Amino acid sequence: MSEPVLSARGIRKSFKSGESVLEVLRGVDLDVAAGESVSIRGESGSGKSTLLNLLAGLDAPDAGTVTWAGSDDTGADRRAAYLGMVFQAFYLVPELDAFNNVLLARRILGKVDGAARTRASELLAQVGLSGRSHHLPMQLSGGERQRVALARALMNRPSLIVADEPTGNLDEKTGNEVIELLLGLCASANTALVLVTHNGAHAAKTRRSLLMASGVLGAA
Amino acid sequence: MPWYLHLALRQLFPTGRKFPFFTLISTLGVALGVGLLVVVMGVMGGFEYQIRHIIVDTEGEVQVVARSSIADYPAVVRKIEAVPGVVAATPFAGDPVLIMFHDKPVFPMLRGLDLGSIDKVTQLGSYIIAGSLDALDDDSIVLSDQLANSIGATVGDTVEVYSPLIIQKMSADSVFLPRQVLVVGILHKGHQQLDSSTAYGTLRLTQDLFGIGTTAQGIDVRLAPGVGDEEGARRINAVLPGDIRALSWETSFSDFLWVLNLERSMIFFLLLFIVIVAAFSVTSSLLISVVRKTREIGLLGALGARPRQVAACFCAQGLLIGTLGTVAGLGLGFGMLAIRNDVLRGVTRLLNKQDVFERFYQFTELPSHTSGSTVALIVVLTIVISTLAGLFPAWRAARLKPVEALRSE
Numbered sequence: 001m002s003e004p005v006l007s008a009r010g011i012r013k014s015f016k017s018g019e020s021v022l023e024v025l026r027g028v029d030l031d032v033a034a035g036e037s038v039s040i041r042g043e044s045g046s047g048k049s050t051l052l053n054l055l056a057g058l059d060a061p062d063a064g065t066v067t068w069a070g071s072d073d074t075g076a077d078r079r080a081a082y083l084g085m086v087f088q089a090f091y092l093v094p095e096l097d098a099f100n101n102v103l104l105a106r107r108i109l110g111k112v113d114g115a116a117r118t119r120a121s122e123l124l125a126q127v128g129l130s131g132r133s134h135h136l137p138m139q140l141s142g143g144e145r146q147r148v149a150l151a152r153a154l155m156n157r158p159s160l161i162v163a164d165e166p167t168g169n170l171d172e173k174t175g176n177e178v179i180e181l182l183l184g185l186c187a188s189a190n191t192a193l194v195l196v197t198h199n200g201a202h203a204a205k206t207r208r209s210l211l212m213a214s215g216v217l218g219a220a
Numbered sequence: 221m222p223w224y225l226h227l228a229l230r231q232l233f234p235t236g237r238k239f240p241f242f243t244l245i246s247t248l249g250v251a252l253g254v255g256l257l258v259v260v261m262g263v264m265g266g267f268e269y270q271i272r273h274i275i276v277d278t279e280g281e282v283q284v285v286a287r288s289s290i291a292d293y294p295a296v297v298r299k300i301e302a303v304p305g306v307v308a309a310t311p312f313a314g315d316p317v318l319i320m321f322h323d324k325p326v327f328p329m330l331r332g333l334d335l336g337s338i339d340k341v342t343q344l345g346s347y348i349i350a351g352s353l354d355a356l357d358d359d360s361i362v363l364s365d366q367l368a369n370s371i372g373a374t375v376g377d378t379v380e381v382y383s384p385l386i387i388q389k390m391s392a393d394s395v396f397l398p399r400q401v402l403v404v405g406i407l408h409k410g411h412q413q414l415d416s417s418t419a420y421g422t423l424r425l426t427q428d429l430f431g432i433g434t435t436a437q438g439i440d441v442r443l444a445p446g447v448g449d450e451e452g453a454r455r456i457n458a459v460l461p462g463d464i465r466a467l468s469w470e471t472s473f474s475d476f477l478w479v480l481n482l483e484r485s486m487i488f489f490l491l492l493f494i495v496i497v498a499a500f501s502v503t504s505s506l507l508i509s510v511v512r513k514t515r516e517i518g519l520l521g522a523l524g525a526r527p528r529q530v531a532a533c534f535c536a537q538g539l540l541i542g543t544l545g546t547v548a549g550l551g552l553g554f555g556m557l558a559i560r561n562d563v564l565r566g567v568t569r570l571l572n573k574q575d576v577f578e579r580f581y582q583f584t585e586l587p588s589h590t591s592g593s594t595v596a597l598i599v600v601l602t603i604v605i606s607t608l609a610g611l612f613p614a615w616r617a618a619r620l621k622p623v624e625a626l627r628s629e
Contacts, residue, residue, distance in 0.1 A: 058623040080524020090504070091519040095230040107223030108523050136234075152523075195496055 003070045004033040005159045005192040010064035013050055025052050026215035027064070034159065035190040039182060039203035042167065042212030048162055048196045051212065055194060056083055056162050080109045084153030084161040084191075086120060086182070088168035090145040092137040098124060099133040100146045105155040116155075123151035127181060143174035150182055160192045167199060179205060224525075224533035231509070231533075242505035247545045249498030250606060254549020257491050258590065259556045262330035263485045265594060265611070266587030271480070273411045273470050277343045278442035281449045282456060283472050284309070286464045289435035296464065298440060299339075303455050305447035308340035311436035313426040318382040319363075319419065324371040328419045330381070332426025334436075341442040344420070351405035352374040354576045358424045361444050362405035366416040371570070373390055383429035398610070399429060479612070495602050499609035502541050506534055510620075517617050518625025531618035538610020542603045549602070550595070561585045 014021050020037045030037050040122045042048045053059040057074030063213060068075055068082050084105070089157040092101045102120040106112055120195040124133045129140075137145055146166060151191035155163050167175030179195075195206055203208055203209045210217050232243050270315060290296055335356060338344060349365060361381070363373060373379055377447045380398040390562060395576040401421065409415050443452040449468035456466035470477060489554040497582040510517070520530055556563070564586050568576075 053623045056522065059621075059625075076524045076526050077523065078524075079522075085522050087519075091515060091522075091626070093227065093230075093516055093519070095227070095234040104227075105523055106224065107226065108520070108525050108529075110223075206440070213540075 004031040004195065005034050005036075005069060006030065007067045008055060009062065010062045011051065011066065013047070013053055013059075013061050013206050024215055025054070025061070028215075028217045030210075031053070031094060032160065032192045032194060034108050035193055036208065037186060037193040037206040038196065038208045038209050038210060039195045039197055039206040040212055040217070041197060041200065044198075046212045047215055048146055048212050050138040051217070052164050052194065056085060056142070059167075064134050076164075080105070081156055082159055084156070084158040086146070086149050086161065086163035086164040086166045088151050090137070090142075090149045092148055092152075094137050097136050098129055098135045098140065098151075100142075101137070101148050102155055104150045105152050109156055120155060120182070120213045123154055124148070126185065129149050139175075142170050143178060145200060146174075147176050147181065148171060150178070150185060154185055155187070155192070157189065158191060158195060160194070161186060162194045162196075163196065166195070167197065167202065175199070176200070222529075224529045225536050228533050228536035228540060231513075232343055232537055236272075236529045242508060243541060245542045245568070246498070246505045247548065249501045250495060250602060251541055251552055253284065253491070253495035253498045253547035254546050254598060254602050255552035255556060256494055257551025258550060258595070260487055260491055260555045261484070261594050261598070262553070262588045262590040263560070264487060265589040265591060268477075268480050268484070268590035270587045271411055271414075271476075272469070273346075274411055274414060274472060274601060275500050278347065278409065279469065280310075280341045280464050281443045281469055281510040282441040282453045282468045283469065284439040284440070284441060284456065288463075289313075289432050289437050290439065291435050293436035293439065294462070299459055300441055300456055300466075301451075301492075303454060303459055305444050307442040307444050309439050309441045310334050310341040311423060311439050313332025313423055313430060313432060313435075315384065315430050315437075317384075317419070317428070317429065318360075319371065320382070321371040321373040322376060326367050326371055328417050329369050330361075330383075330419045330421055330426055330429070332421050332423040334423045341440050342423065347407050347409050348405045348407045351403070353420075353533060354478060355404040355407055356420070356422060357404075357421050358402040359400075360421070360424060360430075361425075362420040363403055363405050364408050364415045364418045365627055366407045367410070367486070367598040368403070368406050370416075373598060374404055378405060381429060383530070385429065385431040394397050398413070401425070402599040409480055416532040426553070433624065455482075477594060480508075489559060495605055499542075499605045502538055502609040503608055503612055506610055506614065509537070510534065510613050510617045513626045514620060514628045518628070519621045521622025522626065524621070527618035530620075531614035534614035534617050535610040538614075539603065539607045542606020546599050546602045550599070554590075557588050557590070560588060 004012055008028055008030040011025050013025040014023040028051055040048050040051070054061050054141060057066065057079050060076065070072060093104060096104060099120055102123055103112065103116065106116045121130070121133065123128050127150055129144060129147055132140060132144065140148065166182065167178055170178060182193065183205055193206070197203050234240065247504040263376060283531060284300065297309045297311060311334050312331055314329055316327055316332040317329060319326050332610055361379065378400050380400055382398045386398060407420070423436065441452070441456065443449065450468060453468040460466060517530055
């Protein structure tokens with residue numbers, strides 16, 4: 001079997017709140033293979049987003065390890081090339097148009113050439129926004145903004161995309177469209193996906209569904 | 221272009237949106253500071269430039285002086301005129317005197333001129349506003365206009381001149397009458413200090429008054445264009461005996477110039493505070509920007525941006541505001557300098573104070589001279605200060621952890 005794209009072993013994380021300590025993750029194990037889609041569901045405050053931040057290398061676990069393709073290097077430089085992120089609140093840069101928001105992922109990687117510009121345009125076309133590439137985020141609807149965020153996450157051909165409730169700010173119809181798009185794009189690019197969602201229907205569309213409860217990840 | 225510069229530019233000048241208010245205010249603050257610096261330093265520089273012009277016009281670029289007097293001054297003049305780069309030299313003698321007219325006294329410096337060579341070295345004649353320098357002889361005198369005004373003398377009047385020698389003899393109970401001379405010219409140099417303290421006679425007259433025989437007390441020298449004042453003085457010193465020294469006008473007037481420079485430096489320093497206050501406005505607006513864009517900063521970290529790149533994005537905004545403010549300020553400053561005399565005339569006319577201004581400052585127009593080095597200093601300091609103003613917000617932005625920034629409300 002090939003090396004998992006993402007591997008987490010014995011992840012523990014707790015937060016101090018005054019005198020008390022809140023243990024959010026109590027030994028999480030997870031392997032995600034290349035091109036695999038995994039959903040994580042759970043109640044609010046169950047630690048899904050905390051786990052996602054740890055898997056994305058944005059935070060450090062108190063115990064346990066996170067490796068990407070066997071390497072424990074989850075720093076900023078590697079993250080830019082290896083991982084794409086999608087957020088509930090889109091997080092587009094308001095001063096940049098759709099095209100430049102998509103290209104921003106490549107700019108941060110430091111490689112902007114004609115091919116990169118072409119890819120940004122192609123990605124916008126794939127998410128159905130080729131005619132709106134020079135619109136600012138404020139000129140786009142919520143669904144369109146999230147599509148731009150999807151295109152940005154795929155810009156650097158990442159091996160893994162982590163998506164934190166990407167449909168949380170969208171209506172049901174638009175949310176379904178975005179999830180279909182996300183799964184389709186990941187499948188066509190053989191990109192692994194870890195999707196945190198409250199929506200059971202969306203979770204059911206992934207290859208594997210997991211449930212976060214009491215700080216431990218188990219099968220849904 | 222690095223992404224953080226691209227983003228800094230877009231945040232300051234967003235496409236299709238109005239110029240952000242905070243950017244506008246910060247840029248305007250810097251521009252006002254720079255504009256004011258350019259105007260004030262230009263006018264101060266104009267005063268200094270005009271004074272230099274007057275001094276060089278009336279006394280040459282180099283002055284040769286002796287510990288006592290120069291006995292064989294014609295020989296020294298010939299020696300100086302043989303130095304490469306020297307156009308001409310003219311001897312002079314000068315000391316303070318008491319001039320009386322209708323019992324009104326003034327105590328100017330009386331400078332004795334060699335009428336045969338004065339025109340080769342100075343352009344004194346061009347400063348005469350009444351009478352003529354050509355009419356000057358051993359029994360006449362030219363007064364600067366403030367002197368003449370203060371005693372009420374004018375061309376054609378006869379004034380009494382008392383030298384220290386005359387006063388000394390009078391105090392020794394000798395009968396010694398003051399020298400009566402005719403006022404043949406009134407001179408206006410254009411600077412209050414110079415116009416209130418100078419009178420001109422012939423060399424012969426001053427030799428008689430000061431009892432220095434046929435000697436001179438110094439020699440004014442005109443240099444060829446392109447020969448530096450200090451270089452000219454150095455060349456002349458090389459051919460002079462040790463007890464006679466050539467001094468450039470800067471050295472001769474070093475105290476005067478030092479005071480002028482001190483004034484200029486103090487005003488520059490004080491006005492620079494406007495730029496510093498504007499820089500605080502830059503800091504404040506960038507800090508607000510960091511707070512408003514906390515989640516965007518978190519996003520940049522999530523996309524793989526390094527903290528120093530995030531810092532560079534905000535520092536670059538300080539630099540850009542500083543640069544833009546400096547360019548706008550230079551335009552504003554030089555624009556104001558271009559219309560300075562119209563503004564001055566308008567204000568003095570409005571207040572009905574034209575006479576007062578001219579009487580006190582001796583200028584009918586505000587002079588202006590801005591050196592390249594002054595502009596460079598203003599530009600460099602403003603841009604450096606504005607960039608430094610971006611450091612604190614940049615540090616705050618760089619310290620934000622992506623995970624905490626993304627979670628912020």
